[in-house]
Amino acid sequence: MTDTPDTRNTPDDSARSDLSSPTPTPDAPAGPDTRSAPPTGTTTGNGFGTAALVLGIVAGAAVNGWWWFLLPVAVATAVLAIVFGVVGRRRAREGTATDRGQATAGLTLGIVASALVVVGGVAFAVWGDGWDKDDDDVEECIDDADDVEELLDCVEEFPELQEQLTS
Secondary structure: OOOOOOOOOOOOHHHHHHHHOOOOOOOOOOOOOOOOOOOOOOOOOOHHHHHHHHHHHHHHHHHHOOOHHHHHHHHHHHHHHHHHHHHHHHHHHHOOOOOHHHHHHHHHHHHHHHHHHHHHHHHHHHHHHHHHOOHHHHHHHHHHOOOHHHHHHHHHHOHHHHHHHHO
């Protein structure tokens, strides 16, 4: 055998220089992490759809109670839900938002709450404060009557009293 070294399994110099450079560790990022970032050139503006949905829910809850002091809240939140719903749907159509469903739901709830406010307003205009006249009001009218003329006024004011008297 000869004394020449066997070079078949020996790495060359370029391989040695690669071995001497540091290798990245598994916990060190190799570069910027772009997996969770939106694609370049687009931004997500999901705030309007979410706001429309929340305001639509608040408007529906405020108008559902039919308490007079909540009606201004119902009107304001319904109008804002409609406006934010339209803006949110437009942004979703343009591709700058991804919450078209939330914007549509908020828009729908805002429209329904607005319709209920209008129906309630019309009902109040037609019937006025007749909803809260109960038996206590009838008794109070009769007790406060000093003469027959005032008793007849009570009968006119409360038709159910006239029905009871004639039956």
